[in-house]
Amino acid sequence: MSENLFAYAISNYVNSQAGAITGSRRTSSVDTAAAKAKITGLNGDAAFFNFFDHSSSRLVLRQYNVANPEDLINNRIIQPQGNWAVPLASQTWAAVRNLHAVATKGNWLYATGYDLGKIAVVNMTSNAYTQAATSYDFPLTVTGDVHGEGLAVIGNYLYALFSSNPESGYEVYADSYVLQYEINTNGTLNFITSVRVGRNGFTLEPWGNQLYICALGGMQNAGSGNVLTRLSIVTIDEDNEMSVNNVALPSGWAGDFRDISIANANNAYVFVGHYNSSFSAMEGKIYRSTVANLANPSTTNWTVVNNVNSSGYFWGIQAESTPSRFWFVRGNQIDAYSSLPTTTGGTPTSFNAAALNDAGYTEINSACFIAPDAPAAKMAAGTAAASAKGFVGQARLARQAKALADELKKKNP
Numbered sequence: 001m002s003e004n005l006f007a008y009a010i011s012n013y014v015n016s017q018a019g020a021i022t023g024s025r026r027t028s029s030v031d032t033a034a035a036k037a038k039i040t041g042l043n044g045d046a047a048f049f050n051f052f053d054h055s056s057s058r059l060v061l062r063q064y065n066v067a068n069p070e071d072l073i074n075n076r077i078i079q080p081q082g083n084w085a086v087p088l089a090s091q092t093w094a095a096v097r098n099l100h101a102v103a104t105k106g107n108w109l110y111a112t113g114y115d116l117g118k119i120a121v122v123n124m125t126s127n128a129y130t131q132a133a134t135s136y137d138f139p140l141t142v143t144g145d146v147h148g149e150g151l152a153v154i155g156n157y158l159y160a161l162f163s164s165n166p167e168s169g170y171e172v173y174a175d176s177y178v179l180q181y182e183i184n185t186n187g188t189l190n191f192i193t194s195v196r197v198g199r200n201g202f203t204l205e206p207w208g209n210q211l212y213i214c215a216l217g218g219m220q221n222a223g224s225g226n227v228l229t230r231l232s233i234v235t236i237d238e239d240n241e242m243s244v245n246n247v248a249l250p251s252g253w254a255g256d257f258r259d260i261s262i263a264n265a266n267n268a269y270v271f272v273g274h275y276n277s278s279f280s281a282m283e284g285k286i287y288r289s290t291v292a293n294l295a296n297p298s299t300t301n302w303t304v305v306n307n308v309n310s311s312g313y314f315w316g317i318q319a320e321s322t323p324s325r326f327w328f329v330r331g332n333q334i335d336a337y338s339s340l341p342t343t344t345g346g347t348p349t350s351f352n353a354a355a356l357n358d359a360g361y362t363e364i365n366s367a368c369f370i371a372p373d374a375p376a377a378k379m380a381a382g383t384a385a386a387s388a389k390g391f392v393g394q395a396r397l398a399r400q401a402k403a404l405a406d407e408l409k410k411k412n413p
Contacts, residue, residue, distance in 0.1 A: 002031055004080050006318075006327060007059060008334065009046040009366035010357045013402070016042040016365060017357045018061065018084065021334060025372055028323040028338040030349045034356050038084040043073070047395055048368035050080070050388035051102045051109060053124050055374045057388075058088075062099040069097055069115055077129050080370045089127055095120035095135035096148075100392045101204070103151040103158065108132075108187035110158055112148030114396065119148070119160060121187050132187060139179065139191045144168055146177070149393055150204025152211060154236060156183050157192070159211055161204040170400055171219050176201030178211065178234050180242060195242045198230030198257075202393030207262045207291065209236045214257040214393075220401050222408065223277035225255040231270065233295060248297040255284045259394065263319035265291045267340050269326070271317050273308055279405035282315055282331060284308045288342060305341035313398035313405075314364040316391040329367045329391065363402070367391045 004020040011017075018039040023030035045064040050057065059078040065071050072094070076087035093099075097115035104110070109122040109129070121132040138146045144166035152159045158181040164174040175196040181189040198215025205212040211234040217226030231247040247270075255274040262268045268291050273284015286306035293301040312331015319326050319340060326337040328348070334356070335348035353362045371388040 003372075004035065004370055005030070006334070006336070007048040007050075007080075007366070007368040007370055008356060008364060009042065009048065010353060010361045011044050011046070011363050011365040012361045013044045013363060013365070013399075015044060015359070015361070016046040017359055017361060018042060018046060018048070018366075019356055020370070021336060021351060023336075024323070026323065028325045030325070030336040030338070032349060034351050036356060036358055040359075045365060045399075047099070047366035047390070047392050049099065049102045049390045049392070050368055050370055051104050052371070052374060053104065053109075054106075057371050057373050059084075059368070059370065060099070060102060061087075064098045072097065075099065075129075089129045091129045091131075093120045093122060093131040095131065100148050100396075101151040101161075101390065103153045105153045105156075105158070105183050106185075106187075108183070110151055110153075112151055112160060114147045114149070117146040117148055117162060119151075119158075119181075119189070121189070123187070134188060136181075136189055136191075138162060140177070140194060142166075142174075144174075149176070149202050150213075152204050152206040153183070154206055154209065154211075155240070157181060157236075157240060158183055158189060159204065159206075159234075161197075161201055161213060163201050164199075173199035173218050175199055176213065176215060178204075178213065178242065180240075192240075193242065195234060195244050197232035197234065197244060198246075199226075199228055201232075202397065203259060205260055205262065205389070210234065210295070211236075212260045212262070212294075214260055216256040216397075220256075220275060220397060220404060222275055222279050222404070225272075225274040229256040231257045231260060231294075235295075245295065247294055250300065250302050253285075258284065258315050259317045261317045261319040261389070262291060263321040263324075263340055267319060267321070268294055269305070269317055269319050270294075271308075271315065273315070275401060279401060279408055281311050282308055286317060286328070286341075303343065305344055305346075307344060312364070313401045314367065314391075314394060315398075316367060316389075316394040318369045318389050320369075327369065329364060329394070332362055332364055334364070334367065363398070365398070366395055
């Protein structure tokens, strides 16, 4: 029986539709036709996030009001395998504008947004998903703006990634922050400490006792990557203290760190690339390595599994271990591979823009892996993830790249 495996929103940046790619949870097969237009009539910036309400997988769909950001639109809580048009709850969270990440622990959902740089606490003890009275401002003194980019829960701690723009806008970046909070049983947070990672950080991928942060190193460029691009690993030791290590670049790499996804200890994938001189195509590679090699990098233990030279603005990868499957959001299409790639040449099931909607929209604005419900024993043992990958950092980069491309066309018609 097919289930919804991968949620997406596709847009013309004025209006959007939401749909899903469906397939099997027991095998790696994916249906060849997408479930289009599961939700219609969305605005131009709709995005999905996956989280666990205890052992139940859930989606939250947000719509960011680009023209009037302070006018919040209700977030919709959705049962992933149910009727997406009839949400379980519909709620605004005052401390979150332009939602970028969610993660959960027990009865509490934590949410952060790009615009306000705060962390909201949402009560999941009822089906209302209302924001608790207390929210959390960025706890450090900084120059300029900070933006909520990612959240992850490891043990009894919440980790939050914030990017930093000392001059506002998205041209000048300072090193990003990873903040550590202790989670109390009543959902409140105690700020513990922070570490700095690369500039323009936008992913926060947990694996065991580590967090992986892709950072572009600055704004996106036409024709080249950033010298300061980083893939940082934050390791949390047995005393819950954080340390930072950066993955070394093999000789010949070119471009920015665009994404990372880890299926298991032997299959870690890193996507590196940059736009060409006209912003008309992404040029890059997807590499396969091991988790051990990421933590103690060798410049030789890497295999190219995908050479990229494609148009579009949305780029991200997701590797599944069981069943073995690999997702590649390739600009303006989604590719699903029925096994984890070990070399180039695999043939995916591909969904171009026309296959993803019936309204003629061409820009992918959101992509989100949908985790299955977690067994209660796994949740109790603390081994289930607090959220699944949402790609919203990649969505921000997509919209910024589209704006840069439009500016370049005006200068060089």
